Amino acid sequence: MALLEVRSLAKSFRGLRAVADASFDVEAGAIVALIGPNGAGKTTIFNMVAGAYRPDGGEIRFESARIDGRRADQICAAGIGRTFQIVKPFAGLSVLDNVIVGALRHAPGVAQARREALAIMERLGLAAKRDQPAASLTLPDRKRLEVARALATGPRLLLLDEVMAGLRPTECDQLVEVFRELARGGLTILLIEHVMRAVMALAQRVIVLHHGEIIANGTPDEVVRDPAVLECYLGEETEV
Amino acid sequence: MSAAPRADSTMAPRAMVLLALLAAGALVLPHFAGGYALSLATLILYFAFTGQAWNVMMGFAGQLSLGHSLYVGLGAYAAAALFTKFGVGPWAGVWLAMALCVAAGAAIGFLAFRFGISGVYFALLTIAFAEFTRIGFDHIGWLGGPGGLFLKVGERTHVDLLDLRGTPAMYYYVMLALTAGAFALCAWLLRSRAGYYWQAIRENEEAAQALGINTFRWKMLAVMISAAMTAVAGVFFAFYYNNLFPEQIFNIGQSIEIILGPIVGGVGTLFGPILGAVLLTWLADTLSNAVSALGWNIPGVKQVFYGVVLLLVIVYLPNGIWPPIARRLGIGRRD
Amino acid sequence: MSASLVTNVVIAGLLTGLVYGLMALGLSVIFGVVRVVNFAHGEMMTIAMYVAVLLFGAFKLDPIFAAVPVAALFFAFGYVLQKSLINPFITRPEHSQFILLVAVGIIISNGLLMIFGPDARSVQTDYMLDSWAIGQVLFDKPRVFAALMAVATSAALFAFFRYARTGKAIRACADNYLGAKVVGLNVKHLYALTFGLGAACVAIAGCMMTLLVEVTPSTGPAYTLLAFVIVIVGGLGSMAGALLGGVLIGLSEALAGLFIDPSAKSMFSFALLILVLLFRPQGLLGRKLT
Numbered sequence: 001m002a003l004l005e006v007r008s009l010a011k012s013f014r015g016l017r018a019v020a021d022a023s024f025d026v027e028a029g030a031i032v033a034l035i036g037p038n039g040a041g042k043t044t045i046f047n048m049v050a051g052a053y054r055p056d057g058g059e060i061r062f063e064s065a066r067i068d069g070r071r072a073d074q075i076c077a078a079g080i081g082r083t084f085q086i087v088k089p090f091a092g093l094s095v096l097d098n099v100i101v102g103a104l105r106h107a108p109g110v111a112q113a114r115r116e117a118l119a120i121m122e123r124l125g126l127a128a129k130r131d132q133p134a135a136s137l138t139l140p141d142r143k144r145l146e147v148a149r150a151l152a153t154g155p156r157l158l159l160l161d162e163v164m165a166g167l168r169p170t171e172c173d174q175l176v177e178v179f180r181e182l183a184r185g186g187l188t189i190l191l192i193e194h195v196m197r198a199v200m201a202l203a204q205r206v207i208v209l210h211h212g213e214i215i216a217n218g219t220p221d222e223v224v225r226d227p228a229v230l231e232c233y234l235g236e237e238t239e240v
Numbered sequence: 241m242s243a244a245p246r247a248d249s250t251m252a253p254r255a256m257v258l259l260a261l262l263a264a265g266a267l268v269l270p271h272f273a274g275g276y277a278l279s280l281a282t283l284i285l286y287f288a289f290t291g292q293a294w295n296v297m298m299g300f301a302g303q304l305s306l307g308h309s310l311y312v313g314l315g316a317y318a319a320a321a322l323f324t325k326f327g328v329g330p331w332a333g334v335w336l337a338m339a340l341c342v343a344a345g346a347a348i349g350f351l352a353f354r355f356g357i358s359g360v361y362f363a364l365l366t367i368a369f370a371e372f373t374r375i376g377f378d379h380i381g382w383l384g385g386p387g388g389l390f391l392k393v394g395e396r397t398h399v400d401l402l403d404l405r406g407t408p409a410m411y412y413y414v415m416l417a418l419t420a421g422a423f424a425l426c427a428w429l430l431r432s433r434a435g436y437y438w439q440a441i442r443e444n445e446e447a448a449q450a451l452g453i454n455t456f457r458w459k460m461l462a463v464m465i466s467a468a469m470t471a472v473a474g475v476f477f478a479f480y481y482n483n484l485f486p487e488q489i490f491n492i493g494q495s496i497e498i499i500l501g502p503i504v505g506g507v508g509t510l511f512g513p514i515l516g517a518v519l520l521t522w523l524a525d526t527l528s529n530a531v532s533a534l535g536w537n538i539p540g541v542k543q544v545f546y547g548v549v550l551l552l553v554i555v556y557l558p559n560g561i562w563p564p565i566a567r568r569l570g571i572g573r574r575d
Numbered sequence: 576m577s578a579s580l581v582t583n584v585v586i587a588g589l590l591t592g593l594v595y596g597l598m599a600l601g602l603s604v605i606f607g608v609v610r611v612v613n614f615a616h617g618e619m620m621t622i623a624m625y626v627a628v629l630l631f632g633a634f635k636l637d638p639i640f641a642a643v644p645v646a647a648l649f650f651a652f653g654y655v656l657q658k659s660l661i662n663p664f665i666t667r668p669e670h671s672q673f674i675l676l677v678a679v680g681i682i683i684s685n686g687l688l689m690i691f692g693p694d695a696r697s698v699q700t701d702y703m704l705d706s707w708a709i710g711q712v713l714f715d716k717p718r719v720f721a722a723l724m725a726v727a728t729s730a731a732l733f734a735f736f737r738y739a740r741t742g743k744a745i746r747a748c749a750d751n752y753l754g755a756k757v758v759g760l761n762v763k764h765l766y767a768l769t770f771g772l773g774a775a776c777v778a779i780a781g782c783m784m785t786l787l788v789e790v791t792p793s794t795g796p797a798y799t800l801l802a803f804v805i806v807i808v809g810g811l812g813s814m815a816g817a818l819l820g821g822v823l824i825g826l827s828e829a830l831a832g833l834f835i836d837p838s839a840k841s842m843f844s845f846a847l848l849i850l851v852l853l854f855r856p857q858g859l860l861g862r863k864l865t
Binding site for chain 2: 050052072073076077084089090091092097100101104105109113149152153
Binding site: 361365371546548550551 | 612671675682796804841854856
């Protein structure tokens with residue numbers, strides 16, 4: 001039984017089909033990447049898994065229990081954390097307070113939450129900025145904050161939505177290392193990415209989405225050579 | 241660059257010193273103040289208290305209520321009715337008052353949050369409920385209707401704490417205790433899980449949900465606590481002024497007076513509502529006296545003053561007067 | 576209760592409702608375009624009412640004629656208010672804006688109290704008590720004139736937004752702020768223009784209201800709330816909705832006053848507001864909110 005099982009997931013917006021008949025598994029401890037051109041439906045799938053949207057059809061199972069249609073906060077409580085493509089920091093709060101909010105999901109009190117928050121911020125290189133207002137952070141730090149906050153909720157599955165966008169290669173590599181470490185510790189990661197550098201470095205499996213449908217699902221090497229994938233990204237007349 | 245915000249759970253030492261000074265001054269005030277100054281001080285405390293109560297909903301949870309007079313009125317009428325019709329004293333009556341207001345707040349909150357009403361629409365909803373109740377109470381003959389409900393005034397020299405009849409000093413101390421209690425409650429709440437969750441909801445509700453916060457439940461809690469606290473203010477109002485008129489107590493003007501202190505002082509802070517109440521009430525009173533001293537009798541001066549101050553604050557110091565002062569004093573962001 | 580009494584009340588309610596509709600139209604236009612919730616709307620109308628009363632008192636100028644200069648004055652006032660005070664608030668959080676206008680409203684209504692005192696004032700034209708009769712049915716002259724003026728103003732406004740180039744430019748801003756800027760529209764100016772137009776509507780509505788009711792400083796807040804009820808019931812941002820809402824409210828107020836109790840009529844309006852906010856927040860004709 002895979003940690004996350006998605007079966008025949010479908011979603012339309014006012015007649016426009018965003019996702020159609022998507023099915024895939026994410027095994028426990030794996031790092032899976034979801035890629036595809038803009039508008040392919042990746043974030044829509046995330047939003048359905050995370051409870052922000054209700055699927056029009058299909059099932060989502062997490063740890064063998066059905067979670068489709070549940071509220072976002074219930075899904076977080078079940079063990080799934082997520083980041084947002086456009087980061088949503090609690091701008092008026094300090095960086096530390098932001099992460100404490102996440103840590104309070106499991107911590108019995110504020111003091112314990114604070115300890116956990118500091119530990120996570122240490123891992124993500126945010127400890128030095130703990131008292132700064134979140135609004136004053138640079139974009140890369142905001143992304144780290146987003147990840148730290150989601151991690152603080154103690155998820156077993158982490159959904160990362162384009163976390164690498166806008167980061168310089170060195171920053172990207174740093175974050176990749178953090179994720180690798182977390183995965184070694186048992187965290188399962190499903191990530192949406194455009195930055196191929198990160199995808200190739202992290203992902204054990206890659207799922208390719210195009211026009212709402214899954215057109216490929218395999219190891220990075222397999223997917224990169226798949227003619228259907230090449231066609232959708234680069235157009236028909238391309239030679240590898 | 242402003243001082244970094246505090247993230248630890250204890251109040252800054254400087255804030256504690258400030259608090260101690262305020263407390264000391266407040267405790268000995270009746271000794272030095274004459275009758276008029278004492279009643280003004282009581283009024284200031286009343287607005288500091290209601291402002292603090294309103295602040296829980298707005299400053300903490302981010303829900304703008306412009307109909308808080310509803311809770312003042314319901315609380316006042318509940319306790320007053322129990323006293324005048326059944327002889328039940330305020331210490332027992334306050335529980336009914338709180339229960340009634342919590343129910344009202346819960347109803348409004350439920351309707352609003354379930355139906356996804358927020359922002360300006362939520363504010364309008366709160367106004368509508370207050371106005372509806374105002375006109376409704378005008379038609380309740382049993383409670384005096386538009387003619388008002390009156391409590392029998394006791395002797396001003398004899399202190400009857402049980403029925404809240406007594407000297408001006410007694411009322412002052414009761415209100416002081418209530419305000420101190422509200423301050424302590426809000427300080428505790430702000431640093432608790434509730435405080436963190438409310439501020440998260442206020443800053444970005446969607447992100448808060450993604451972190452496992454049941455935003456509906458927590459917003460409801462803010463509304464209910466705010467309503468309960470305001471109910472207590474209503475009970476005090478009834479036993480202090482001894483007369484209640486629907487037109488006056490449920491009036492939207494009352495609701496606006498309640499929000500002035502926190503907005504001018506600083507929404508979401510602890511000292512803000514107190515500072516705002518002190519400043520506004522004292523200045524408005526000084527202004528009124530100056531105008532009468534000049535021999536003019538112009539109704540409306542005080543309100544224009546309030547309006548102008550509100551305008552200036554919202555344009556130039558939208559976070560209120562307290563934050564820049566706090567920075568100067570070296571006190572933390574959230575105090 | 577005779578049929579003719581009910582009919583007369585209904586007609587009076589409809590005619591009054593048209594004036595309400597004009598008042599709400601101003602609010603709707605301002606919100607629909609500039610996205611500002613003008614919580615000082617009723618207070619602005621009250622100023623217009625006082626001006627009309629003064630002009631009548633000084634020059635015996637009929638409010639119908641006074642409406643034109645007053646509207647021009649208010650247009651300018653609205654334009655300046657938007658450009659100077661309100662514009663920076665468009666990017667601020669919603670409740671900041673709201674409170675700004677609450678402050679403006681407080682200053683206006685209490686300023687009026689300071690200047691004019693609490694006593695009611697009214698306009699007493701020659702035809703105040705006249706009416707036309709068609710059979711048993713009576714049409715009060717002042718009400719008919721006021722309603723006609725309201726309809727004419729609304730029609731002019733509709734036409735402006737439909738056909739005039741500036742009007743279409745304003746609609747473009749409302750639909751797509753960024754896009755409008757990109758194609759070179761001077762959005763700040765257009766916003767100010769719109770606020771001016773909304774203020775002009777309110778001015779004309781105010782002048783017409785003096786034919787129907789007397790004015791006190793506390794009239795303002797009551798009409799602000801009424802305007803909101805109308806606009807929300809009719810649909811925020813919909814011009815036709817504002818008129819429809821106005822007529823509905825005018826009608827329901829008249830009927831509530833007849834069948835229940837004159838003081839209960841506002842209660843009915845508020846109940847309606849609550850119901851609409853809960854079950855159909857986009858109002859009868861408004862666009863669905865995201």
